[in-house]
Amino acid sequence: MTTPDELRSRTMRAVRSKDTKPEMIVRKLIHGMGYRYRLHRKDLPGSPDLVFAARRRVVFVHGCFWHGHDCKRGARQPKANAEYWREKIERNRARDSRATGGLTANGWLVATIWECELGNREHLKDRLRSFLDDQA
Incomplete structure (x- = not known):
């Protein structure tokens, strides 16, 4: 019999930082649109999920809960160990802000796709096409 702490620990170990379902x-979607990209370039701030080097554009795919989005899922507060999770999510948000700042300071354009945006694929396609093709 596993205890609730062991079960939670096992669940948390299963959470991935790369190749998540939203990222996949x-x-x-982007590959099907004909764009090609590199994954998780460690030489760029924040190791962006998708890198379009020739276009100087990067895309981050964020989970709403983990990165503190202002949607219903992102606003959800855990009941157990609430202070830890509040601080953890705040650290994630600060790290995201530093990564975006570092990228823009070096001439990169940054788009963030939130997990909650995946429901409307046509709108997402339009947004991505506009972001990747814009000659800014």
């Missing part, structure tokens, strides 16, 4: 959906 966005990757498949």
Whole structure:
């Protein structure tokens, strides 16, 4: 019999930082649109999920809960260990802000796709096409 703490620990170990379901959906969508990209370039601030080097554009795919989005899922507050999770999400948001700042300071354009945006694929396609093709 596993205890609730062991179960929670096992669940948290299963949470991935790369190749998440939302990231895979966005990757498949963009690839199907004909764009090619590199993954998780460690030489760029924040190791962006998708890098379009020739276009000087990067895409981050964020989970709403983990990155503190202002949607219903992102606003959800855990009941157990609430202070830890509040601080953890705040650290994630600060790290995201530093990564975006570092990228823009070096001439990169940054788009963030939130997990909650994946429901409307046509709108997402339009947004991505506009972001990737814009000659800014």
